[in-house]
Amino acid sequence: MELAEILVDVPTMQTNQPYTYQIPTFMKEELQRGMRVVVPFGHRKVQGIVMNVVHHGTFNGRLKSIDSLMDLSPVINDEMYHLSFWLAQKTFSFQITCLLTMLPSVMKAKYQKLIKLLQPTHNQSINDIFHGQKVISFNSNSLSDEQIKLLLKLKRQKKIQVNYVVKNQAKSKKEIAVRSKLSKHQLKQALEQIPKNSVAQITVLKFFIQHYDISSVKQSFLTKLNHVSASTIKNMQDKGWLIRFKVEQYRNPYQRPIKRNYPLKLNYHQKVAVNAITRSVDQQNSNVFLLEGVTGSGKTEVYLQSIQKALIHNRTALMLVPEISLTPQMVNRVKGRFGNLVAILHSGLSRGEKYDEWRRINNGNAKVVVGVRSAIFAPLKNIGIIVMDEEHDDSYKQEDAPRYSTREVAKWRGKYNHCPVVLGSATPSLESRARAGKNVYHLLKLPERINHQALPQIKIVDMREQIANYGVKNFSKPLLASIKEKINRHEQVVLMLNRRGYSSFIMCRDCGFVLKCPNCDISLTLHMSSHTMRCHYCGHEEPIPTKCPNCGSKRIGHYGSGTEKVERELQQLIPEAKIIRMDVDTTRRKGSHERILNRFGQGKANILLGTQMIAKGLDFPNVTLVGVLNADTALQLPDFRSGEKTFQLLTQVSGRAGRAKKSGTVYIQTYNPDNYAIRLAETQNYERFYTKEMGIRHAAGYPPYYFTVRITVSDLKEVRSAGEANVVFHYLQNHLSDQTILLGPTQSTILKIKRRYYYQIIIKYKREKNLNSVLSHILMNTQKDFRRGLRVEIDPNPLKFI
Numbered sequence: 001m002e003l004a005e006i007l008v009d010v011p012t013m014q015t016n017q018p019y020t021y022q023i024p025t026f027m028k029e030e031l032q033r034g035m036r037v038v039v040p041f042g043h044r045k046v047q048g049i050v051m052n053v054v055h056h057g058t059f060n061g062r063l064k065s066i067d068s069l070m071d072l073s074p075v076i077n078d079e080m081y082h083l084s085f086w087l088a089q090k091t092f093s094f095q096i097t098c099l100l101t102m103l104p105s106v107m108k109a110k111y112q113k114l115i116k117l118l119q120p121t122h123n124q125s126i127n128d129i130f131h132g133q134k135v136i137s138f139n140s141n142s143l144s145d146e147q148i149k150l151l152l153k154l155k156r157q158k159k160i161q162v163n164y165v166v167k168n169q170a171k172s173k174k175e176i177a178v179r180s181k182l183s184k185h186q187l188k189q190a191l192e193q194i195p196k197n198s199v200a201q202i203t204v205l206k207f208f209i210q211h212y213d214i215s216s217v218k219q220s221f222l223t224k225l226n227h228v229s230a231s232t233i234k235n236m237q238d239k240g241w242l243i244r245f246k247v248e249q250y251r252n253p254y255q256r257p258i259k260r261n262y263p264l265k266l267n268y269h270q271k272v273a274v275n276a277i278t279r280s281v282d283q284q285n286s287n288v289f290l291l292e293g294v295t296g297s298g299k300t301e302v303y304l305q306s307i308q309k310a311l312i313h314n315r316t317a318l319m320l321v322p323e324i325s326l327t328p329q330m331v332n333r334v335k336g337r338f339g340n341l342v343a344i345l346h347s348g349l350s351r352g353e354k355y356d357e358w359r360r361i362n363n364g365n366a367k368v369v370v371g372v373r374s375a376i377f378a379p380l381k382n383i384g385i386i387v388m389d390e391e392h393d394d395s396y397k398q399e400d401a402p403r404y405s406t407r408e409v410a411k412w413r414g415k416y417n418h419c420p421v422v423l424g425s426a427t428p429s430l431e432s433r434a435r436a437g438k439n440v441y442h443l444l445k446l447p448e449r450i451n452h453q454a455l456p457q458i459k460i461v462d463m464r465e466q467i468a469n470y471g472v473k474n475f476s477k478p479l480l481a482s483i484k485e486k487i488n489r490h491e492q493v494v495l496m497l498n499r500r501g502y503s504s505f506i507m508c509r510d511c512g513f514v515l516k517c518p519n520c521d522i523s524l525t526l527h528m529s530s531h532t533m534r535c536h537y538c539g540h541e542e543p544i545p546t547k548c549p550n551c552g553s554k555r556i557g558h559y560g561s562g563t564e565k566v567e568r569e570l571q572q573l574i575p576e577a578k579i580i581r582m583d584v585d586t587t588r589r590k591g592s593h594e595r596i597l598n599r600f601g602q603g604k605a606n607i608l609l610g611t612q613m614i615a616k617g618l619d620f621p622n623v624t625l626v627g628v629l630n631a632d633t634a635l636q637l638p639d640f641r642s643g644e645k646t647f648q649l650l651t652q653v654s655g656r657a658g659r660a661k662k663s664g665t666v667y668i669q670t671y672n673p674d675n676y677a678i679r680l681a682e683t684q685n686y687e688r689f690y691t692k693e694m695g696i697r698h699a700a701g702y703p704p705y706y707f708t709v710r711i712t713v714s715d716l717k718e719v720r721s722a723g724e725a726n727v728v729f730h731y732l733q734n735h736l737s738d739q740t741i742l743l744g745p746t747q748s749t750i751l752k753i754k755r756r757y758y759y760q761i762i763i764k765y766k767r768e769k770n771l772n773s774v775l776s777h778i779l780m781n782t783q784k785d786f787r788r789g790l791r792v793e794i795d796p797n798p799l800k801f802i
């Protein structure tokens, strides 16, 4: 019997292994591993992925048959197939979740439950549900409990029918193309016979005579010719002269022309780095390099020339960048070097565009992929090099299932493809730098800026003193003076308002009431542009209150300074300044990010004021001053990485100043001028920071001296989540070794999110051989309570401990 083993899109522990289905005869030739199919499952239909085709299988009993094929060729290739086993195990997630994560989101099927009313009725309650339609799609949110009860009753009485539909959302865009059905001679004959006033048809005939050697042309091209319209072509088709047919079209998100650029002559340190990396490319070994290069040292050029080497060997290349540094400048540098071989994957693309780029990669038309975290799953074949720029960036860790670390996946793919992985940063993560210290990674250094330009001079400003002595708000005296000076000299300024761990909230000055989200245990954030209060966790929105909901006082105002408020203040202080603001509000529209940076690059403003968004990757030669308005917001977070994150951010943003001929200055405004992370950022000496921070981590028993796992238990009822957290804790205590440290269970810092109560346990360990089996056991055991609302999530090496 021909059988197929299929993983179904039902993420539960019970379905975490393939189910066997019969292959219908008509599908036998086509079906292959890695294709998406629709299969019956219980009383529903679901999407599934073929994991195995068994040609002469035996099975006693009745097997269901595959319903239909969603793909004509596999969408999960061999590498992704193998990767999914490893990923599921490493991240404690379901294999189907891993597989679907690797694919563009349009390839995840949309499920619809359709309800058909079998006979018309005069019953008002029924008609209130169907509104005169015969078929409606079932949506439990828009129906009341009464209505759902009624539908169940109608189903028992066989008065309605329920159908499940699995919709394939992956559709390529089609375009009409045209070709001639006539020979050249026949075309000429037609031209002679046609009346002289059929101008449009004559134009088309002439076109095909002149371009007889081309096989077809897009209709949209023909309709740009004089007088020619779609109906002209349709007419000529009816006469039997032309044939119209559909072709697939790729959406191209980068329509603008990009200036070509060429390899630069490398300086000594760059050369050493490129040589070491390209030797690995030549020898096809999977070394991991840590490229530690100060800001403006030319890391990108090292990446590009190493990638070039992979292409020469007819291999492909993957370059990962954090979302915020995938700037138009970066795109131009890579596309300008490798042209149409480049595919770009970032979150600004529409779902359709992402799908098109994915197909260009999958069919081998794109050989260099530049993208954010999820691009680590780009279906490149025969990879010759993987680059991870700004390897320390938090966005490389996925926070939802599967909670993977991009770096670990990159290393897995490096091994599979026999190619090097290059991790680059001015401020590497402690984990990576420690591995380089133990020679697990090869350390390469770029200690100097290009052209021996000095690093900018950094000045720390004590804001406590500024406020006490001068009553300033957001701009200290020295920073303000320096901004004015730069504007007079026609140089540019970058100002950063650090928003990490910081928000503008509303508080009543009389009773202290703070407006909180009804679903979550956190305060709502003020958004001036939409005039709403918004919850950053669940998206809840409500109007800005004009009086206190608690005591009725009108003295309710907002605290904290958003970028908009700071912009207004600065404009008042320096009326002649031209300021461009860059934050989530001004970059929401597609392409706005690029427009803002272009305007600044063209010198249309003196000041770029923004959030962390502006800290990375920007390379503007005329920027000579950087101001950090509030360095310390992140320092107050109860997170052992807060020092590391502060140092990294300050170093990155300082690096935007003085990158070309003119030297740079940086002002860092802080309330904690003696904090070690800020002091060390002043010297911009990463190695010194590394040594100091490692000492602290060692003393406190934090990573990289320990590995960590975070387990969160949540439920709609607080007693249940607390109770279950205790059960899990005792199980861990009894099954893990004595050297392992368990913290908790405690309430998470934000106890309540989206109406769920969270409790957490942290595991710290150095070596723990039972870890995988113990954690899998916990997942398996808690699954049975899933339906009651209990959820247990496991995050290996988490970034957040709060």
Ligand SMILES: Nc1ncnc2c1ncn2[C@@H]1O[C@H](COP(=O)(O)OP(=O)(O)OP(=O)(O)O)[C@@H](O)[C@H]1O
Residues within 6 Å of the ligand: 264, 265, 266, 267, 270, 293, 294, 295, 296, 297, 298, 299, 300, 301, 426, 450, 616, 617, 618, 619, 655, 659
């Ligand atoms: N060998 C070279 N000769 C001349 N110019 C170079 C060379 N290498 C790089 N550059 C230029 O130096 C500038 C800084 O380089 P790049 O942006 O690659 O640095 P980076 O190390 O990635 O910086 P950051 O980490 O601060 O973003 C760029 O404008 C780049 O074009």
Ligand SMILES: [Zn+2]
Residues within 6 Å of the ligand: 508, 509, 510, 511, 512, 513, 548, 549, 550, 551, 552, 553
């Ligand atoms: Zn009040």
Ligand SMILES: [Zn+2]
Residues within 6 Å of the ligand: 517, 518, 519, 520, 535, 536, 537, 538, 539, 540, 754
């Ligand atoms: Zn909320």
